[in-house]
Amino acid sequence: MGSIETKQGEANGRQGEKSAPPIGIACARLKSAGLRVTRPRLAILSALVRLREPASIGQIHAGLGSSRCDLVTVYRCLAAFEAIGLVRRALSAGGSSLFAMDEGNGRRFHVLCRRTQRLVEIDPALSGELGRAVDLVEKALRDRGYTELGHVVEFFGVAPPGPSWAPVNR
Secondary structure, eight states: OOEEEOHHHHHTOOTTGGGSOHHHHHHHHHHHTTOOOOHHHHHHHHHHHHHOSOBOHHHHHHTTTTSOOOHHHHHHHHHHHHHTTSEEEEEOTTSOEEEEEOOSSOOOOEEEETTTOOEEEOOHHHHHHHHHHHHHHHHHHHHTTOOSOOEEOOEEEOOOSSOOSEEOOO
8 A cells, every 4th residue: 555564464464364254364363463353353344344445444433333332442453453464554645544454465555646535556566666675675774773664655646537557446
């Protein structure tokens, strides 16, 4: 995503997870990280899966339906999910955070259209090149003694008329 990316999110992809339902995968990842599978966490994960694209905390909270939990719980759960690489964060043009499930399929970067607010995934080849460049910078920083590294990569622009790559629609 034109997003905050961490090595942690990339490392959490698991062999054989792609055929399992997203909620089952998420529950397994919660357990393996030592977190309990609770009703609020399940409701938030279900809302993320239903939304199918990066969403704000408000959108996620509104998408909880009858499985309501308070807004503070949504914030706390998303922070925990992000810490274990279960969700990724992107920033909107206004600077608010958007969250999406990390399905363990490698880093993805996006560009946000300033006019339409549409988030579009950058093609995999370019994302791969960008990911390799980020890896080189992180390695150099680690070699200099930095730890607990993270980074933010954001792209914003006005999209040209017509199709431009694929809209985010996991």
